[in-house]
Amino acid sequence: MKHMGKVVILSTGILLGSTYAPYAELGINTVEAATATVKFAKTSYQTTANLNMRSGAGTNFKSVMTIPKGKTVTSAEKTGSWFKVSYTYKSGGKNVTKTGWVSGSFIKPVAQKAPAVTKLSTTVKVPTTTYQTTTNLNMRTGASTSYKTVLTIPKGKTVTTGEKIGSWNKVTYTYTSKGKKISKSGWVSSSYLKEFYQYSALKGTYFFTKGTAKLHSTPDTKKAAVSSAAANNGLYSTQKVVNSVGETWYRVSFQGKNLFVKSTDVNSLAFTTFAKTDFKAAKDTYVYQSHGNAYTKLVKIPQGAVVSATQRIGDWVKVSYAGKTGYFFSKDFTTFKAPAETKITAGTQLTTSAVYLRQYADTSSLSLGMMPKGTKLVPTHQTSSGWLKVTWNGKTGYVYKTFLQQEAVKETKPVVNFTEEKVAASTHVVTANLNLREAPDSGTAVLVVVPKDTKVVPTHETANGWFKISYSGKSGYVSGKYLTQEDPEVIEPPVVEEPVVVSPPETPTVPAENPSFTEAQIAAADYRVTANLNVRSTPDATIQNVLTQIPVNTIVVPTHKTSNNWFKVTYGGKTGYVSGSYLVAIAPPVVEEPPAAEDKAFTEQAITKATHLITSNLNFRESADSAATSFGVIPQGTFVVPTHKTSNNWYKIVYGGKTGYVFGTYVQQVKTGAPVDSREGYQFIDVRTQSNVTAAQINNYIQLGARGKPSVLTGKGQVFIDAGNKYGVNALFLAAHAVHESGFGTSTISLGKYNLFGFGAFDLAPFVGAYRFESIDANIQYIAQELKATYLNPANWKFKGYHLGYTTKTMSNTRINESSEGMNFYYASDEKWGFKIAQHMTNMLPFDKAYYSKATANTSIPAVPGKPAGGDIFPEISAIAKSSLALVTSKGSTATVRTLTAGTKFTMLEKSNDYWVKLSVDGTVYWTKSISFASYSSYMQVLNLGRVTAASLNIRSGASTSHAIIGSYSLNDYVHLVLKADNTLSMDSSKTWYEVKLPNGTKGWVSAQFVMRELIK
Secondary structure, X not given: OHHHXXXXXXXXXXXXXXXXXXXXHHOOOOOXXXXXXXXXXXXXXXXXXXXXXXXXXXXXXXXXXXXXXXXXXXXXXXXXOEEXXXXXXXXXXXXXXXXXXXXXXXXXXXXXXOOOOOOOOOOXXXXXXXXXXXXXXXXXXXXXXXXXXXXXXXXXXXXXXEEEEXXXXXXXXXXXEOOEEEEEEEEEEHHHEEEOOEXXXXXXXXXXXXXXXXXXXXXXXXXXXOEEEOOOOEEEEEEEEEOOOOOEEEEEEEOOEEEEEEHHHEEEXXXXXEEEEEEEEOOOEEEEOXXXXXOOEEEEEOOOXXXXXXXXXXXXXXXXXXXXXXXXXXXXXXXXXXXXXXXXXXXXXXXXXXXEEEOOOOXXXXXXXXXXXXXXXXXXXXXXXXXXXXXEOOEEEEEEHHHEEOOOOOOOOOOOOOXXXXXXXXXXXXXXXXXXXXXXXXXXXXXXXXOOOOEEOOOEEEOOOEEEXXXXXXXXXXXXXXXXXXXXXXXXXXXXXXXXXXXXXXXXXXXXXXXOOOEEEOOOOOEEEOOOEEEEOOOOOOOOOEEEEEOOOOEEOOOEEEOOOEEEEEEOOEEEEEEHHHEEEOOOOOEOOOOOOOOOOOOEEEOOOOOEEEOOOEEEEOOOOOOOOEEEEXXXXXXEOOOEEEOOOEEEEEEOOEEEEEEHHXXXXXXXXXXXXXXXXXXXXXXXXXXOOOHHHHHHHHHHHHOOOOOOOOOOHHHHHHHHHHHOOOHHHHHHHHHHHHOOOOOHHHHHHOOOOOOOOOOOOHHHHOOOOOOHHHHHHHHHHHHHHOOOOOXXXXXXXXXXXXXXXXXXXXXXXXXXXXXXXXXXXXXXXXXXXXXXXXXXXXOOHHHHHHOXXXXXXXXXXXXXXXXXXXXXXXXXXXXXXXXXXOOOOOOOOEEEOOOOXXXXXXXXXXXXXXXXXXXXXXXEXXXXXXXXXXXXXXXXXXXXXXXXXXXEOOOOOOOOEEXXXXXXXXXXXXXXXXXXXXXXXXXXXXXXXOOOOOEEEEEHHHEEEOOOX
């Protein structure tokens, strides 16, 4: 083996192109050779005579030994005619090898014979496996020792194989030479190989099983599994193993044993910390010792119990309950938010039946016991959802208000005979639990008890001080002693001009709810002024901007009309605005076409069908000629769809069942959602009527439209019906409206903020600006109340009819007010919004003309809802003021304590739904209302706010998917993007990964592909 090792080393040197100096240990001296030393492939020679082996290449060198004639030597080097040879012989039963120089005149090459080939087994393909050599090992050209040696692989090196013959493996060995990697393949004996397993330390990581995972005693499947863990069980690991066949395994701790799990059977997860959240058990469940149901159960959590937590890993939430700390499975719980509650003074009340005392204000909350009928209780608080806080048997909990009844107030018995008069609609508040009686007499039958603080709208008042109201589907009378009129909500109409008066001076009116306005050109028409009327420089009577006065009965010709019903006119050389309330249109005469030409010949050409508007009362003629017979007059504002246009500027149309022509000067192409042939269908019903749609029909349509995407509208059919009944709005319309605005409940804002209708969203800040609602149910209730109080309220400036309607625009997108109507007028810029909502309604429930011809509208008008509580919490985002911001110490305060000047850097912490912003400057927390999110870029530059656009986004320890996962974000989570010193974002060199900072201060990396920058315009 020693000899072969030397030969292999020399051969390897030749293969690598190296040069070798004489071996110093042999004591060989360097001599001046006649020619240079030449190296060549190792060759066998035979001596032709007894031959001296000398210590150098010449006869002047000492003789080492004499090699007998006919012996074999090997050589790979020569100098001139002298060869450096090796000769091996037996001495004392051992092989002895000598090396020296011989004259080439006395050696001849040995004829090469083909190696004897031993018939071996068939080549077998095996899985690609990594082995480690257990000694210096020859790699040969074939699978036996009779094959030539390619090189010697040092002990402890790794090779890979995928093929074997008998006890020989075909391997690939890779090594480095002169800075380059070289790979050689050949055959080695399997006896000197052992399977190679690469062990490496792993930073403590939690892995969770994807399904039932088998656990082994070694990092392979050579032995049967010793245990298993069901899906979603956590395993802790500090070591990674890549076995000989390339599989990755992790050593994990499980039930007191160190075992191995295959990497493909688990996912790595990290702990995340979140704001303190309450969770309510949806069923009986347990706290487990660790994060998985394979671990010991520590304590039972009964259905309805509420627990609090701030940390989780995957689906397992860390919690302390009943003195035990462990983990519960999050899918056994729902998030719980206690409704807001206010302190009340209600006196002693009695339970009307046996009823549970609940831990929280929720029917699925844990029961603290059942209270018998007639139990006396004294409520101390009432929640926004109608639950009362009480104490019973030493336990404090909640009972729903309908299960309590206070003894009814005894009214003073009035005179039985009465008269009643209709009263103007106004809201009153009930000041005590109050009987609704059959007649205005305390001796008559009680229909129902109206709870204290209920708001009612009386329709009549009797002579004996009782009011007629409707409550809970019943109509009756209540004593006026226990009603107090609520301060009427100011519904601020558009600015209305008053006639000019001399004394007293003109009193400005209240500004409009929305003082901004748009202005559109209108067709020239005559209007008569109905009172002495101011001409103002702007369409606003709240400021002193009078230019001149127009006397009563003056005829004016406005050129434009504003969205708040003012007209632009010129009078006395001055151009300004007058209130439309004091103008009466004088019907225009039928316009006349140009006189008939002597040559009446014309051509006509078919045109693309498009809706056109008749702009003046216009003759409809038999042919394209003003002298032709008129079928009649088409009124101004009629929509038509011409089929042809003539060479002399007439349009061919069908109107009233006849085909004829109208002159083109008075026909304008428009964009409109108005139907040309019919006004039947959902687009024109009174949406204050009720629908007989079922919850199942709504739910099925939403499920079909969502097409498998996550939708917040799933199963919400009954919520629409309940909201429609409560506020007197068509439930089918509410559902269709929500479907249209939210893309069947799949839109970003609906998923992220439970905001189906985009309330509060701005073009510049659609997501951040939008209101955040506590639930989809609350949002649906809100929109029903908002629409009924504004768009369906004739006293509100948004009112343009009780139907969906449409908008009409010029081809340059200017709204034509006279040809626009319904909710579509102000609600949407899309002229076909009403048509599209109606189409969704039809898809859910086909239109029934007979039903809606008899349906009764609900005329009640609720108060306009305030902005919902809540808002957005930001992860300490950096921003720079671009204008002065007035800062106060608390939300709602008007006392400025500091003015933030332009250029000052601050930290944005929160934005509430009413657009108050919480921020921090120099470590001090302030609030400001100075930022308008409709144009936020004029007030601040936000540097590093991101929002997640994927359903789940991994946070990794480095900027590539090869790094460990240390956490995750959910859809629409706000992200703190890390800033560098120059206020630019920290990204990797490819600019495809953002560095992020988690709430606990940990930093990580996320793919920029799934993060949207917010507030960066």
